Amino acid sequence: MLEINLNENEINFKDLEVEIYKLVCEEACKIMAQILMKIDDMLLEKRDKKEYRCKGKKHTNVKTIMGTVEFDKRIYGHINSEGKKEYVYLLDEYLKMDTIGHISTNLIEKVVENVTEISYREAAKNIESLTNQSISHTTAWNIIQKIGEKIAELEKQDIKLFKENKLRGEKETKILFQEMDGLWLSMQGKDRPKGKKSRGKKEIKLAVAYDGWVKRSPGSNEYITHNKIACAGFASSKEFKELVDATIAKEYNIDEIEIKIINGDGASWIKESLGEEGVYFQLDPFHKSQAVIRNVENKKDARKLMKMLDEGKAEESLEYIAKLMIEQKDDEKQMKKLEKLYNYLVANKEGIKPYQKREEIKIPEAPEGIEYKHLGTMENNIFDTLASRMNAGKMSWTEKGANNLAKILALKTSGKLYSVVETYFNVIISKEKLTEIKEEIKLSAADVNKKQKKAKTYRIQRGGMPFEGCAMTNSRKAIREILRYKCLSELKVI
The missing domain is CATH 3.30.420 (Nucleotidyltransferase; domain 5)
Structure with a gap:
């Protein structure tokens, strides 16, 4: 949590708002990760153990408007309908997570909203200022290509249906x-x-x-x-x-x-x-x-x-x-x-x-x-x-x-852009799945409401420059000169 000392720190409402927003987003990312991993645990227990063999976990992440959500999900091996062995993530299939480069639908919509009005570079800057996420202009460009290609694919399907008199x-x-x-x-x-x-x-x-x-x-x-x-x-x-x-x-x-x-x-x-x-x-x-x-x-x-x-x-x-x-x-x-x-x-x-x-x-x-x-x-x-x-x-x-x-x-x-994005890049969840997920959210919320143990406060130790009041040798002068322009964390030991 933020520790504020009114005597030492200069603070204004704008900075306070930004810091609290970041803290809330960071906590939201943690809760999201917990929920995803609990759903993954649930799928582990409910799966057809004969058909899906667990092959371990993979660490992954999804970029969201709250920040980057990092979590582990299990990979399973199974035999598909063609008799070939393949590997799947049951979590992805369960939530229908068709993301673009591990980017959530909400963030995709923010990118699209900006890119249709301003350049890719300006859009990337806007995303960083409006959300708790930073993306490069190249990432914004890649998102637009993916969506544009999907639209072109849908257009080809429509043309085929039209020629068959089915549209x-x-x-x-x-x-x-x-x-x-x-x-x-x-x-x-x-x-x-x-x-x-x-x-x-x-x-x-x-x-x-x-x-x-x-x-x-x-x-x-x-x-x-x-x-x-x-x-x-x-x-x-x-x-x-x-x-x-x-x-x-x-x-x-x-x-x-x-x-x-x-x-x-x-x-x-x-x-x-x-x-x-x-x-x-x-x-x-x-x-x-x-x-x-x-x-x-x-x-x-x-x-x-x-x-x-x-x-x-x-x-x-x-x-x-x-x-x-x-x-x-x-x-x-x-x-x-x-x-x-x-x-x-x-x-x-x-x-x-x-x-x-x-x-x-x-x-x-x-x-x-x-x-x-x-x-x-x-x-x-x-x-x-x-x-x-x-x-x-x-x-x-x-x-x-x-x-x-x-x-x-x-x-x-x-007036159909966002409906296409939501249809093809959204997490579509049934009512039954939503009920199960809500139970997981309640469990995670209960963890948040638990009384937290009193944490120790470790204050920054402040001291004077090394060798203060000592006789100055050439080596001591050199060390003092280095520390005048560098903080300790920037120094490397060779």
């Missing part, structure tokens, strides 16, 4: 809005593409889907997307389409979806679903306006053209650009820009008119509380989901590192 979500909607865009990331090492065109960057894809808009709060004029889901990653056009389709099918009953509006900048991978029944493309309003601003130098002409495009007047817009090209025929630079804009709009002509103004799209009546508004949230989604974390400062990525973090960020946007 059916519970949410129902007649119209689904789907927006897609890419984020160009600076790559490093062997993943950095060569050539001037790429500039050392690769595009990571992001897709979001939702069934409409709702008011942020009653009486508010702000709207947010409803039932939004997201997925992301490095993938080919075909692979990403499969991922998007599976992600939607897992959440929504796709048999009920009559209309799907796809909003994007016109990239070929975004249009993979065009041609399917009930699927329509809309050119993203932001990218549409951006293309005009970048390629039409005269601001008055640019405003007029943007108004035409917003009203969905595709033919008139193209005719107006052609007129500008004739007027600017002597300006080679402006001609090239106008030609680029013309070709871009021709390639995406079917998506120029907003979906609400198309006769061929019969928009169903919106459910109560939901509205169907103008599309164009993708730039915000790109920033909020990926760019704010992955494109800040001078960051560069490996393909593996970026892919895994992007999948985590997309799952966070969907």
Whole structure:
């Protein structure tokens, strides 16, 4: 326990709070270790002694938010269903302890919570200041890779189920809005593409889907997307389409979806679903306006053209650009820009008119509380989901590192990240097991409540410098000089 001497020590509430917190965490780690070892003892007695042969104990540890819990657990040898000999820890199987590098689920969640907002180094510092545990930025990185790989594994399973027509979500909607865009990331090492065109960057894809808009709060004029889901990653056009389709099918009953509006900048991978029944493309309003601003130098002409495009007047817009090209025929630079804009709009002509103004799209009546508004949230989604974390400062990525973090960020946007972490990295305990564990906790708590023996207090002995008041020889001077700069515990005997 803390021994405080008000006459000798300077103390403040902040330091006292930290010291008590550390003491409580240290005691909690000891209690946790006792409980785990008592459960291990219980399993030793209850096991099938013919099937599981005890081969001794192994000292191990688990990093938790309380600190590092160190304990011993028994290893058992047995013959598996295939007739092969293998070694297992009954304690791990009993508690379903699927940890990442001996790190508890609570600590994993703290790491994920921080890494999705700030860099790995800053996240490691945050963990140390917020818990009684210290981890390196490399450990934080490893945790994210493990979770990202698990998400990718689950995505592959979903794609397989979707192809087998076995994936059916519970949410129902007649119209689904789907927006897609890419984020160009600076790559490093062997993943950095060569050539001037790429500039050392690769595009990571992001897709979001939702069934409409709702008011942020009653009486508010702000709207947010409803039932939004997201997925992301490095993938080919075909692979990403499969991922998007599976992600939607897992959440929504796709048999009920009559209309799907796809909003994007016109990239070929975004249009993979065009041609399917009930699927329509809309050119993203932001990218549409951006293309005009970048390629039409005269601001008055640019405003007029943007108004035409917003009203969905595709033919008139193209005719107006052609007129500008004739007027600017002597300006080679402006001609090239106008030609680029013309070709871009021709390639995406079917998506120029907003979906609400198309006769061929019969928009169903919106459910109560939901509205169907103008599309164009993708730039915000790109920033909020990926760019704010992955494109800040001078960051560069490996393909593996970026892919895994992007999948985590997309799952966070969907509001499903922590449920996945809990499902696949948590200790899942049945009611029966919980009752047994509670009994062990009571026993450990009883030990804490026992009257403790009075401990002796060993005070620090203080004394003067060696050879004080003695005749000074050269050797004595040398010893005094060493001790002036070193404490006794730092000295080594050779």
